[in-house]
Amino acid sequence: MNGPLAVFGAAPTGERMERIRRSPQFRDGAFQNPIPGSLLTPGVFWRSMRRQLFGREQRVPTGDIPIVPLAAADFIHPPTSGLRVTWLGHSTVLLEIDGYRVLIDPVWGLRASPSQLVGPRRFHPPPLPLGELPRLDAVILTHDHYDHLDMLAVRAIVASPEQQHTQWITALGVGAHLERWKFPASRVTELDWGDSAHIGSLSITAQPARHFSGRAMKRNQTLWASWVIAGPKHRAFHSGDTGFFDGLGAIGERYGPFDLTMIKIGAYDVTWPDIHLDPEGAVRVHSMLRGATLLPLHWGTFNLAFHAWDEPPERLLAAAARANVRTLIPRPGQRVEPATAPQLDTWWRHVSL
Template identity: 55%
Template sequence: MARILNSPNYDPEAGAFRNPVPAGIGPQPGAGSRGEMFRALLRRDGRKPAGPIPVQRPDLSAPPADGLRLTWLGHATVLAEIDGRRVLFDPVFGERCSPFSFAGPRRFHRVPLPTGELGPLDAVVISHDHYDHLDMSTVRELRKAVAPDVLFAVPLGVGAHLERWGVPQDRIAELDWNESTEAAGLTLTATPARHFCGRGIRNKQRTLWASWSVRGPEHRVFHSGDTGYFPGFAGIGAEHGPFDAAMVQIGAYSEYWPDIHMTPEEGVRAHLDLRGGVLLPIHWGTFNLAPHRWEEPAERTAAAAAAADVRAAIPRPGEPFEPSAQTLPTTPWWQEIAAPERSPQPGGGRQAPAKPSPATEQ
């Protein structure tokens, strides 16, 4: 608790962590009322796939030829093989991202690689404690079936959840923004994000949220966690980049919460600010969390990346790829299972030009 109270990112008067740039969490002026927001969330048109999502069972038996391989396992969960080490980001393998087993957003597709088949792990990195990024059953399964001694790198305050679930304190590295820890020769650095936290009505803003930089001897990757766009991406890129690949949130956006989730266009802009290398869009295609159509994040990201001359990989869940490869997975597989569009979707968020901030323009 002392580290939290002494954090420069903690406001003791408010009893909460604060964002690098002020952010509203509820409906913003001009976006409509809370009632309109909830009605938008209840609409079903296009919110789920019209058919099964094609899931690939990855074969990771051979190491990546160039030392870096990423496998998107759905939502924000990514397995990164980097310079002979293996890092798992935001693992959520449960059927629902919810405090309840019988209610809450249910996944669209099966988990491509069950926990028992992940293979050895050197670190598990958690961006924040929302249910779609931190899952109790997954944490327990990872320790039991895969890596009982794996290091969990988490933002300040999140370690208390893990300790309650049986993770030893000495296997938890709690970091404030711009702090680092080492794991098997990798440097894991918690970097700022513009979001919020909480797993209940009484603990909002009491734990920190973060994006992450992971640096190996030869490669660097970035994971955004959840975040709204903010100018700090350019600073992260300047200090920790350039990256070989960046895993960037581009889904679950809405005009009702524009400060805490990026639109696809903002995600591409953030990627440019970060000097992110190859873009891997995350936080889409697995759970129904926003009013937009389920496939819209991929469609808009592909268009924005092409317009900005950004190399983007949009793989099927479980489809591994190496960022250095000449050809990346770009087949628009989501189009084949997109439901026919019936009406415009309110609450889907604003469009934004995918251009770098002035700080990164050459």
């Protein structure tokens, strides 16, 4: 478990693989998207490499990102409104909803990579130390990419005495990685699209997304998903990683309206539009979901594409203004209740001055 290859996880086998083969999403030996999408072709790959090496975008901030340091004591008192969200960077979110705490895509590592020596490096430290996490009811792992599933972080959480009753909820096949990392099987639930897990009166439902998966050479042996988190009084949506497809509207029709949508806005590019939403796409999806407030994810923490690091929120604000969409863009670590959110603070504009 502790060898250098452990970070790659494991491929599904046995009963887990049999269940995967029964999934409507698994065909021709791999999970498939709701509609086909294109990844990098060889020609596009080399053009992308040139842009990576010679592009002039400011992809990394030149100043310090203003985080809000947190400790477990900051979460003793529940949100007055019943719904509070704390963006911890990239796609990592601590959601407090109707008396439950749900952590989504816990990534605390220095790099979004199988190695902590090479790969995209953090722009800012995690605002909440792992050892200061409050007691969690659930952890959702949207899919198995390194910027969403951090082996060292999840192993630290599952071993914490404070988290011995936390349930881990993820998409089909991802449990094979957790099994290799010695997670108790009784605490892991794997869902296909449309399946739900229940913790008391909280339901967590896996929904379609348009993306891909894999921690090693072979892709799409585990499923990826977007997620609906519904309590007795509030509903939230987390996009995971996804490109645009019309089926996202069906999620809004069936499960909306949502008090909060958390949707990715960064790591987009014209060479992979099918698998990563851009800011304008995020606003469009928010409207399709019938969302009240949009909180952007997947930006401001790692350099994963060719755009400037602060381009996503600027494009988001412009698109949201055109569509009359309410947005929250908190600093990493800033706790926000959508019902009583403060006036928008364009904090990123002051980082690189």
